[in-house]
Amino acid sequence: MNFVAPHLDYAGISPIIALTAGIVVVLLSAVFRPVQRTGPGLALVTLAATAGLLIWQWHDPTDLVAGALRIDDLAVAISLIAVTTAAFAVLLSLREEAAEQAGLGEYHALMLGSVLGMVLLSEAQNLVTFFIAIETLSIPLYILCGSNLLREHSLESGLKYLIVGSIGSATLLYGMSFIYGGSGSTDFAGIASGIAEEGVLGDPLILVGIGLTAVGLAFKTSIAPFHQWTPDVYQGAPTPITSFMAVATKAAAFAVFVRFFEVALLPQADEWRPALAVLAAITIVVGNIGALGQDSLKRMLGYSGVAQAGYILGGIVALNAAGTSALVFYLAGYAFMNMAAFAVVVARERETPYGDDIRAVRSLGLERPLLAWPLTISMLALAGLPATVGFIGKLYLIEALVEGDYTWLAVFIAVGTMISLAYYLRVVAAMWMGPRGEAAQPGPPAIAGADPEADPVDPEAGRRLYLAGPALLAAAATVFFGIVPQPLVKFAEAAGAAIGSLH
Amino acid sequence: MNIEWYIVLSSLLFAVGAGGILLRRSPVVILLCLELMLNAGNLSLVAFSRMVGNQEGQVFALVVMVVAACEVVVGLGLIVAIFRRRLPLDVDELRELRG
Amino acid sequence: MINSLLWTPLAFGLLGLFLPRRLAGWWATLGAAVTLGIAISLLAGFDSGASGLQDTVDVNWIPGLGVDYSLGLDGLNVFLVMLTAVLWLGATAFAAFREQERPHLFFLMMLLAETATLGAFVAQDLLLFVLFFDLMLVPFYFLFGAWGTDREYGPTASAATLKMIIYTLVGSLLMLVGAIATAIIAADGGQITFSIAELANHPVGTGSQRWIFWFFAAAFLVKMPAFLLHGWMPDAYRAAPLPVLAVFSGVLAKVGAYGFLRVVLPLFPAATVQFQEVVLVIALASILYGSVMAFTQTNVRLVGGYSSVAQLGFITAGIFALRADGSDGAILQMVNHGLVVAPLFIIVAILAERSGTEDLREMGGMALRAPVLAALFLIVALATLAMPGSANFIGEFYILNGLFQAKIVFAFVAITGIAMSAYYALRLYQRTMHNRKPEGIASREIGWRDGVVLAPLVACILGLALYPQLILHRTDRSVSETIASASRPSAEPPKSHLRGSTASALDCGRLAPCRVTWEAPPGFDPRKAVARQ
């Protein structure tokens, strides 16, 4: 029997190759004692290489490997966001207890594996690839969340994430099977043509399939009411991992969300748009009010992440090029804001006995201005105040939504933002307006948020370049793109244009 | 034999698996129930692949098996870790994180 | 030129971070002074005859989103810019004379606030306007929260400030949505632009105008604040540090009123005409309520605060008379009110230093050893109550005249506010300066420091009192253009709205033609006119 090997466009898949190679190398580094501690370095190199190769592929859309993947500007943009986030996370992981626990090699290999999953996901245009990619993304994260074996929180979050995540995957899978059955194809394009046929369009099988897949993706992007894992996992997981998850996972999941819904399921748009819009609205409300009065910063950021997911989902609801661009833009901006925040949280976790409790940042403005500013900026940006990328992002989303005739959702975004100020500014107030003079003296460790083991491991963490550096960098970017957004807008527009079906 | 039968059976299995997750507290059993759900998916995949007469569904099913295996491995790993940590093997006991 | 005006304060503020503590304040004052200089030169170069914008800057900022960085001056904003520059110099100097904790941050925020405020005034791109409008909140959040005073049995400074921020953002975020909606609807599939002038040329349909109008109105009315939306004001005013409060109350409130003139009238003419009476009712409520509250308050700051509510009510009423004279008066009154309320709060600060309290009941008799202070205060108080002969009087005279010609009944109600203002302003003055002096209150003359801050401001008041024409002359043209634009697309025949929408039961337009004329108006029914008193 004859076998035709598929054509391999090595340029196109080079980023994937680089990552895979990186994983292997990093793993090997773990085996040989002398190079054991080179894990982070190697990981960074890999990520840098991947980023380089991705940029090389910019503006050069091609189908890869028998149409299983498609590398276009959307994929590249999202992959870049994921890679950058990962690089930040690697830096934050230096001297992180979890990494030591898991072993540097394994830890970073897993992280790279997750990144690989994200890259694949952002390029996937075939159900099988889609599924395997999303699992490649998730499974390492399950492990990494639980990787700090000494902290019960870590294990708990790992298990919770695994269980709920697997339910999500199962739902997703089941939905895929329906869609496959209904359309008779696993390729996105094939699905689109398959369900567009007379008699199939609007068939309950397809629609329920859409519903199932929507649930699966909504879970990954923590859209309410499928969001509940988010706060717990964010709080329990080792902070660098949280920072990685918070942005990268969302980015990748949203990428495939866009591709799957705006390419494969486009014919059914009239059915799924309202549903997603309602989900977005619920998410905005739930996320914002849930975050009110949270003392654990990570938990607060978790809820805020939920709310932000709601905003971003608006980009898909809008269903126009502007929407996709807005989505990419917002994700990029969100990456910067979150990085700044999490870097500071990591630093304070190691400096103070309060873990990620809000008391850890009390009167930070006096103690460590260089940490206080990034956190402040990030909070203001998340709250969408002007002169930050957050404002432009919201502006972009709202513009897309109004264009897509979903003004009421835009109003929801506005309302959500108002509520969100209450908890974002609470952090700012703690930093700058704490009761006069009363700095956060090392007292008895907090009950909430921080756990007994969390005594200060590194009282100088706030001065470490690998923590303060990323924080300041991200904050600077947040402000810069708030004032000179055009480059980022161009970037997003290119990504948005990738989905041809919208024109 | 009508394909419908297979699909309905698979959805029944899916529902049973889901119900199991909701009802059982032992992480091991919950993992088993996840297996049930994934297998339900597999069944419908294979059935549909028969229905539409191409084998992509079957390939998909294979991939899913691998994935399921991986999840099991990781899940069991976590369970062992939790056990080693002398924590109760009951998902209801693991609720430090809440609110 | 206008760019330097806008960015000078911020630049100074940032450079100030690298100076030693004790210099920070002076550096900031210098920055404010330079800004004032630029503002003056702009005013000098301002051509009152020309129509349209002057000193414009127009750069594509975010082409992708159709947002331009476009600034410009015209009669509507030139004097508000001046006001901003003047008051900020005063307040910064006043603060610089006193010991501030964390001075670097304080003065950075002060100057950032100035830049933001100036931006809101000179922005000619709708979105840029919204951006600056929101940006103003950030520095004031820090200033109020970090340097404010926590109250004994009340909310902490940061809590009060949070309340203010959220409350005011409620409006401005809706405004953001409204602004975008306006642009997109107006673009109608074409290239999106936010340029106010452009949008004014193709106004959106009446249906859309209706809801967008209220999104904007919400933002502006909260900012002023107007009746029922002033809930944030008392706490915030009690918390705020006084020099900051001086500029806050002196300038920021005006941004709201200015927004009506700059954005709402030109962009949503139909809705404006339709909702004229609703807004007027709100304005009247603000006038009456603000005045009544003002003369029952015992906290000095709140007297100022509620009087501002009343004053802004007048200004709004003037604008929504939808007559040139009303709006002329409104702009004049914005400047006047800024010029009186800022010194008022500075004086309050001085009084509080002497009496150690801000409670009227515990003050008194301070005039004796402080004749200069008393004199300055007296002038400010008289200006506050719109003493005829002060520019404030001319402002209110124009406003009320406009209102009178447009909606006579509203004018009769509004004017009672003047009587009340006389009472609360004098009460404020008497309770602090006159009557018996309680124990433990020092009646000290102001030092030269406070003198150099206060005297120029009072000089401005007197100068304007002698020659209000200075402002009226320059604003008149732009205002009448704005009003005209507001009239254009409205359904009913042109000019008719000058007398108010014909729908109104209270319409007095019939009683006299609007154009200045003395033919006996047809069908004049005087019983109404008299009965309405």
Add this chain to the structure above:
Amino acid sequence: MTATAWAWIALVLPLLGSVVIALGFRALPARAAGAIGTASIGLAFVCAVAALINLLGEDAGARHHASALWDYASAAGLDIKLGIYVDQLSVYMLLVVTGVSALIHLYSFGYMASDEGYHRFFSYLNFFVFSMLLLVLAGNFVLLIVGWAFVGFASYALISFWYRRTTATGAGMKAFVINVVGDIGLVLAAFLIFRELGSFEYGTVFEKAPEVFATNEWTVTAICLLLLLGAFAKSAQLPLHTWLPDAMEGPTPVSSLIHAATMVTAGVYLIARTHALFVLAPTAADIAAFTGLATLLVAATIALVVTDLKRAIAYSTMSQIGYMIVGVSIGAYSAGLFHLMTHAFFKALLFMAAGSIIAAMANDQNIDRMSGFGRALRFTSMTMVAGGLALAAFPFTSGFFSKDEILAYASARGGMYLIFTVLGYLGALLTAIYTFRLIFRILPGRPCEEAQTFIDTGHVAHEEPRNPATGEVEDTDVGFPGPEHHVAEQSASMRVAMAVLAFGALFAGFVQVPGVDSVIANFLDPVFEDSPLTAIQPSTAASWVGLAIGAAISLGGIAIAYLLYVARPELPARLQSRFPAIHTFLYNKWYFDEAIDILVVRPALAVGRFANRTFERVVVDGLITGTVEIVRDAGGIVRVVQSGFVRSYALLLLAGFAGLALYFLLSSS
């Protein structure tokens, strides 16, 4: 130089004086302020005379000029210039105001000598004169309002001159607020005028008024009523008069200048100035006249019973202004203005005398405690008698001619206007009685102890000053008149001023004797020639009959007073016990204060309290707290759902899917 130029100078001089004194309060030596103040007013008077001469140089028809310095506030069709309007009327007022003011400044130069607030006093006083001149010279309604409000402020400042006296500050506030009410009337009138005539300038307005209002009399009536609101508030006519008696809290020169001679007569001037409009609105004119009449009588009755010296004179002022209002409203313009002048003389004089006596009484103003000053203060009592005679219209004094001219005109106009004649004479009787009640109570008889001490030592009684109203000890360091306070006998400047005024009070009447000469009328009439009412002129004979009746009544009144207070001093007490109701009613000033308190003040405060205590808390804050509560509760729900049980998360997830699937099933075709 033209008349207008002189007028400008006259206008600016007092302002200059005021500013110089104000700025130089540290630099200037003690008495300099007084000197500067008096001098500036004196010069202003000279300028006024110059202006008069200029005016007389022109022919009667062309004696009105407008002059503007610059555009004050002209935009959007409103055209407001900083301009003055000079004609016979304004120049006449100019003369009266500057003249009397000059004398009163002179008086104050001595009277206030020992006062801490000497500079302040003269600065205010000059400012007042400036405002008054602005009022009378203003060339348009806006400037008129400005002057109108300025005098109001000056009066406020001077009433509460001793600002640590709570009664004084309270009275000041009262006066100010009531006057603001008046201002509002003027402002509204101005708006209405602008709407109908499209201008604020006197010239334009009065020129266009007849044609415009030919058809709609109601508008012009409305305008006039609004003007009257202002006039009544300023001239203390019913029911807006309550501030005037309280205004006596101020230093006595203030009472004599502002609250007797000049400011309070502004209402009269206003009506005269806008007679062109009143002619078109007879209804309004009549309302004005009757209000004047009512005030005249009410005030007179009150004046019969009050025991406070200055307040008694204040009520007499009200009643005299009532005469003037009647005069200018019914058409006796020049007569009213003539009475305005003579009244300025004798009433100012009376106040000066009173001031001197009160000083001698160490600020006790209760006439029941006074007696025998005839021997103690000869000069003072002589001047007081002179003023009293004029006020009581004793034959051939100034008041005699001016008052009776008004009444004669009323009778000449006939019809219902005879009422004014009749009741006017009744008022005259009352006037004579209360005037001489004061004189007979104070001057003759055995000297009271203060008077005695003055006779013995030649100094006024030294006493710790107390506030007669509240009895609290005065806080002298704000410049409350100290013990070594001047009485006329001790200060040349005061004596000069009083002498001049006494002369005026006694003999000023002779410029206007029916049939003999009529200087004032001849000078003023051209201003009013456009009014048909000027045609009416009482015949000389009629006038003389009226004068005869007036003389009889005046003498009768004096006789009654003599009977009551000298011959049979127990009678008043008996009358009191006979008609207690009437007495208390009058003694409580017809309960006007109480009425206003109940009708206006209490409601306002109640509303304020409600707004403050209830509305703000419940509604305004409720708006916020309510929302916050809702959000917080919702947050609570989210927290509860976030129970930490992974299985319940799963449950929600699947439930969510069930819902979603349901939606899709329903939306499936």
Add this chain to the structure above:
Amino acid sequence: MEAVLFFAAAIGALGGAIGVIAMRNPFYSVLALIIHLFSLAVLFLLLTAAFVAAAQVVVYAGAVMVLYVFVVAYIGGGEESAWESIPGQRLLAPLIGIALFVELAIAVLASSLLALGTDGPDVKAGFGDPAEIGRLLLERFLVPFEATSVLLLLAAVGAIVLASRRGAATGGSGAASAGTPREGEPADAAPGPSIGDLA
């Protein structure tokens, strides 16, 4: 004949599934799952998916279940108490399950796809044979195929990370923050990587 097989297998699969969730003892649950899997394999065969069926038997029943058994044996299959700690869960869980089933079933039954009602088209011989599947895996589904290998690798690493001895060595809350090098200690004194230990 086919129908009989189907129903037999169906009952087996369903019974196994119910057994999994019904058994109090995890060990029995595992056994029940094995039954379920075998019956599924039969169903796959009926659907002419020979290779899948084989994989099912080998991978699952062979490998995975063994793993389960070991783990259960290791942690001891303690019986799970009947006590329900979440209010309403007992009530809602079945409802949700039923709701899911009903909705999915409706989706299938109400579907207008004619093919659902058939046994599927006639397929050429060798449909679902290893050869066919293998070709697909190497041609169209190369990427997923490679990805699975990576995924397996990662899963293995994960298992080692989680279950490695380090956890046991420091088991219990006794040794706090092991693995974070103390000051002064040479960096590489930190516990060595686990793969190295295994090797």
